[in-house]
Amino acid sequence: MPRETLEVFRTASADTPPIGQAVFFCPLAGSAKMPAMDAIRARIRDVPDFPKKGIVFKDITPVLQDAATFKLTVDALADRWRGERIAKVVGIESRGFIFAAPLAYALGAGLTIVRKPGKLPWERISEAYALEYGQDALELHIDAIGPGDRVVVVDDLLATGGTAEAVGRLVARQGAQLCGYSFVVELAFLNGRRRLGSEQVSSLVTF
Numbered sequence: 001m002p003r004e005t006l007e008v009f010r011t012a013s014a015d016t017p018p019i020g021q022a023v024f025f026c027p028l029a030g031s032a033k034m035p036a037m038d039a040i041r042a043r044i045r046d047v048p049d050f051p052k053k054g055i056v057f058k059d060i061t062p063v064l065q066d067a068a069t070f071k072l073t074v075d076a077l078a079d080r081w082r083g084e085r086i087a088k089v090v091g092i093e094s095r096g097f098i099f100a101a102p103l104a105y106a107l108g109a110g111l112t113i114v115r116k117p118g119k120l121p122w123e124r125i126s127e128a129y130a131l132e133y134g135q136d137a138l139e140l141h142i143d144a145i146g147p148g149d150r151v152v153v154v155d156d157l158l159a160t161g162g163t164a165e166a167v168g169r170l171v172a173r174q175g176a177q178l179c180g181y182s183f184v185v186e187l188a189f190l191n192g193r194r195r196l197g198s199e200q201v202s203s204l205v206t207f
């Protein structure tokens with residue numbers, strides 16, 4: 001197992017309740033008895049050895065499957081950016097799209113999608129970023145955001161920060177104003193926020 005793979009995906013699992021317990025708590029999500037962030041945290045499932053042996057994958061599908069928890073997750077993301085005159089929410093393929101679209105709707109902002117190579121049909125710019133083996137890239141339509149647009153970049157999870165950092169470069173190349181990055185989950189031990197500029201980063205749940 002390459003060392004970087006282990007570091008990116010390994011997360012502590014001891015403090016995450018089993019999913020059966022989370023189902024029990026669901027009706028209290030967002031109430032005084034169970035604050036929103038705890039309700040979200042309770043529904044993030046650790047999956048050991050996915051996608052490779054030694055990796056603990058943070059599975060967000062239980063957050064999505066529960067109506068109350070999905071709603072309070074989107075509401076919590078929106079609360080961070082309400083009143084900030086955000087013109088575009090930039091969602092990162094693919095799990096970032098899940099949260100970026102309802103956030104854009106909640107803020108009355110446009111949705112901009114950043115996609116993996118070969119998916120966007122129109123004229124585009126591209127930024128490479130490091131993976132465990134070699135490189136990948138992300139792409140943005142040239143007419144998606146423009147000079148002065150106030151934008152927030154959204155993804156489900158911050159690990160090393162390489163993905164979000166590449167998107168930050170795409171945003172900067174278009175002359176848009178990056179107001180910050182929003183994540184549902186942050187793997188703090190990987191220090192991704194330091195790479196992005198800590199003051200720029202907000203996340204709902206930290207492991």
Ligand SMILES: O=P(O)(O)OC[C@H]1O[C@H](OP(=O)(O)OP(=O)(O)O)[C@H](O)[C@@H]1O
Binds near residue numbers: 092158163164
């Ligand atoms: O901070 P980093 O170390 O760059 O890692 C975080 C990225 O990894 C995951 O995406 P993945 O590439 O697995 O794609 P997916 O959303 O299509 O599953 C996650 O959704 C983030 O985009």
Ligand SMILES: Nc1ncnc2[nH]cnc12
Binds near residue numbers: 157159
């Ligand atoms: N541990 C992890 N769980 C889910 N997505 C990830 N992306 C990078 N590391 C991850």
